[in-house]
Amino acid sequence: MPQEAQLRRTQVNLGGLLEVLGKHLYSTPAVALRELIQNAHDSCIRRGLEASEPFDAEITVTCDPARRTLTVRDSGAGLTSTEIETYLATVGSGYTRQLRSAHADAGLIGQFGLGFLTAYIVSDRVDLYTTSYQTPDEGWHFSSQTGERYTLQPSPPQPIGTRVELTLSPKFHELADVAVTERLLSRFCALLRMPVYLAPNETPLNDVLVPWRIDDDVPDIRRRRVEMDFAQRFEPVFAPLVCFSLADDDAQGLVWIQDGASYATSDNRNVSVYVRGMLVSDDARDLMPPWAGFASAVVESDTLKPTASREDLQKDETFEAIANLVRETLIEGLHHVARSAPETWRTVLLRHNEALLGAALSDDRLYNLLHDDLKVPTSEGDLTLPVVARRSQNKVHVSLATRGSPEETLFRALGVPVIAGTRYGALPFATAYATQNNLPLVQMGTEAGDRTLFPPVELPPEQHARLSALLLDEHQALVACRFQPPDLPLLLIPDREVELKERLEADEADRRIGAGALGLARLYTRKVDRTVRARLYLNLDCPVVRRLAGEEGPAQAAGVQLLKTLAAVLASHRDTATENDLSSALAGMTEALQTLLDLADGDR
């Protein structure tokens, strides 16, 4: 045996391979720890399969920050010198692969024979001490610095198993830190079925009650406790609020709702996936539906296929099937809570109302569950849709304006809630509710909305003409109608399309907009009818309107002037473009008041 041998290679440049592994295949050096645990685990499994003597499978990790070492010891099969040369010193030819072909269901983790190489990424030197169950009287010490050359020599026999000691390179010294390693191990190994110790603790790090592994006859109340404790372990930011167990032939796990307030577009999906007991990904959020930004899950499935790095999952049919399972579990779970745990359900609604608006719009079953319980922001506070509909006489009013329009001011006075359509999901949710319940949805501030709010009433032509002559300015149209409250005589609403047409067809537009683009825009504006720039909605239910329609003389003229002022004042809230009209209207109002006062003096 040579003092120093070369690692045998499989047509790969090891230095280059390590660089690839370090930089690309594995995202973090912590993966080296995980790979060593996997090797230790698989070695214990191997001993169980091949050796006849019973033994206690266990793995112990020791950190020594002073020496900058990280040691992983297992009570597994150990290696003979030939095995070291065949498997350890040959890239991509781990024994696990062979063993797996013979024992598919044994729970072996390793797959690609690359795991041990990761040790070189983080270490200045790797030492391995081993005694095989096949040669219990022999001990071997394998040592390598660069990974390219190694020494292999006899050492005193030790208890059967393997001890790998990494002398960490300064860059990765934190792996020798107990706290760091504890945090990593408790994530990686939480579901591993053999005890993993972090010396000097005598309790295994993975002494975790896994909800889907406890007996069926455990009382529900105890099961719920186990679920909540388990979920809490995986939830760094939020406490779990309620858990749902997930199970089918291919996967088991736990889904839970977070007990922290979310907004609709929060994406706090937190999904960890374990394959054969070892963490493969703690960011498998694609397994959770996009609308469930408030939910988390831990999934254990041996049918999910990790990528070569074992840090992510292949997006194959199994992945899709499990994503479906997670979604169905969540939807079913939400139904169950709504039915059976009203207090918890209330908290779910309170925390995640907005996100659930999105969820309800994404899945009909959730819409059916939630349509009476979710709240939308309205001018009267946050209300459920049934309350909105009841208080609006079976209509749903939505406003997309950021500033209050005259109609909204009206509605506030009437105590009729107007939904703030500018808030997330409010408009689509209100639309869905209105459609389902055959309720008219009035979008305030739109032409269609105005038509619904102010349904025109047919007037005798001569009366229409007379009122038009009294009340209208140039390019205005009169719409006689009846609306609430009767104290409001009229509203003047400008036609935005005409405003736009005038702006774009003015010469000034040629200076600011390119000829080609303007040409296309004018193809459209040419079709807009310019004759009506604003509509005056006249409330026939208003006593003043009725009276003015009948009277003639100076009082009528003054009254008309006051009405026009009011119209201008109300319209000016809506649009800055009418502000010029406002000042002349106010002047007119003063004049009208003078007239009325003169008339009153005359009466006296």
Place this chain on the structure above:
Amino acid sequence: MDIWAWVEEFTDKLEQDGQQRLAHDILLLPQLVVDNRHDEVDRLVPSLLGAARQIESRWLEIYVRHWNLQSRVLHRYEVKGLLPEAVDLLDFANQDDTKTCPQSICVVQDLAQCYTNADGPAYGQERLDVARETLDRIDPTWPCFRCISSEYASALLDLDRPQEALDFCYRQLAAIGPSADPQEFRESKVEALLALGRLEEALAFNTDAENPEGGESWLVHKAIDQARLLTRLGRHEEALEALPTFEAIIDTPAFFVDWVDAVDHIVRGGHRANDWELDLGLRVMALRLEENGALRDAWRVHHRRCALSLSRGRPWVARHAVEDMRRVADQLERPLDAPLRTDEAEREVAEAEATAEVAVYETPEANLENASSEPDLEYERMRRALEKWPNDQRLWLGWSRTAGMLGRAEEIVESGRAFVGPNPGAWQVAIVVGQTMVALGDLDDAEAWSEATFDRIDNNDSKASARFVQALTAEARGDREQMQARLEQVITFDPKARNSRSMLARIARDRGDYDVALEHLEVLIEIEPDVPPHHWDRIVAATLEDRWDLVRESSAALGMTIRSEEGPIEENWGICRIQFRDDTGSAFELHAVRTGPVTARIIEISDPALDTQYYGASVVFDPRPTNPPEPEAQTNRDAQEDDDEDVEQPPLIFPVLDTLYASAYTAFVVDGMKPSDVHFDALRADFAALNAVIQVRSGADYRIEHAALGARDAAYWYVAVPEDADLGRLAERLETLEAALDGPLVWPQLAAYLGQNDRLQAQEVVISEWSLM
């Protein structure tokens, strides 16, 4: 300035200002758009737009409106509805304070895109001009250089100049320089190569194309193109595999024409059925395009339908497609060759019709009884049969069913009207016409037609049906009063009309008119004595109407035993929970004793802060619990009953419907140190003498703390007192208790009610020091 540089800077600033959510949503919006998550775009856009206006950021407003147009126009082809918005945005983005916003360039593209999607070839020249004008304003370092160049190439392709389009793409790549990705302009290049017949080249290019930032929509479009190329190369199975499903693309009209192109070739290659369902699917797409204003594409899809229908020997379906082509062509402002090609198609259809043979069976019945599973064939067979027996109502009804399956609602209306003319007594036809009008949303027509039917035919069934259609019309309008009036008319002609009775009973119940509901339910039970929901509904109405005889009758029918034989039912059926809702619609539950089938007495003091106190109230509830025992649990419970009687099920929760007797109590809160058991028992006894009730709300671990005095075990409790109770004595008793405690005790609501301002002020200090209430 690069728009993304601005977005990054702007969102960083927002985050620093604590506006993380807005920053997050701004970045999310384009991702949702390119991933085809348009429903989510629709939820987000109004809130972002609101925020942009709130913080008065006109650049942000342009950004949001641009991405909204990208979603609605580029992906969903909503040209008609969004053209005014695109024009308005162009105006908005070209003001003094907005025209330096780099996204104002993209706004020009949004407007051009409206015309591209409405009718690309017709506006080809204008689009070239606009794109050229825009390209002159920017240089290849701008992100929009690529988009505008694509638009230019697309206009060339629409003008049938593929070689120029291809050359242009290469020129633009050269202009971008070494940083250019050779896979840039995938769509234009594939389209040009395809038009030039360079299929293998196109396939190789498309196969290798990648665009990590393109999102889901880029991938779907690539897959469709892959299928188009493969099927043209005769590799139909691979094409079928590559092609996204109908379901995957039906929400995104931008995919329709190319998807239809791929399907058309695959069908012609014999690898997909050419049947009535395919035609229906294509028609749905074309109608959606037409509705959106994407007229040229709509015409193209109808044109494909026409050819496919001819090739499967259904010239009458091809005739429908030609009619659709004609209608769409008439709407094109610049029709180009569409009218001519429509004429050509019509000639082909006419030729095929002349030779098409569809056997008509010998009797009307045989035509109905021997119908095959191909509705498009049966549609024609029955149509021809109707020519032979033009007045056969059953035949018309059979035909209308096949027409309905083919989505021919307008034709049903038209044909039905024509049928009823010479057959004024054919009321069933008239009713189908009315129902179809309602389904089409032609509510005014439905109303008028049904009124005429009602007037014309003197037959109770007909009159009842006509009124029922009118009730549906009123329902569709959301006019509940009219709906009720119409339903009431239905039952005058057909007193046993079950649907109408049920609807009337429901309306009456919802309005609180239980006597009316009861009348309808009586009739319903007479017609259908064994339907449990009728009995439950009657129990509810009868309870509220004090008709205890009817409650007993229906309870017996449902197998429930009531011990007393007459008068109000006041039994103890165990504990349940009653669900109430507050003014905002939030639900809350209170424990109650169920006193009968649908009655309960509340035994839990409700939150004193609410306007209404429910303790002691008697209510009527909806007998459908919100938490019905699961069938499995029920079975388990039955099985375990003998050996495990302790298994407790949670009480059922019933939503409240109405109040029989209101509570005669008011309530207030007491908070503070927990009295000893002895003190508490004595207090309970003294309060009980005043008919007041105490209910502790806090848990065993409730503790309160004072900075100087330390912590105490505590209790938070409600006291309910009859409205006529001597509140002063209660307050005195609480004072006595407080004096005996080594800690605080407060009852501010009671103190306020009694006008004890000094005490109130003192208690407020205590509340503050001990963090109570």
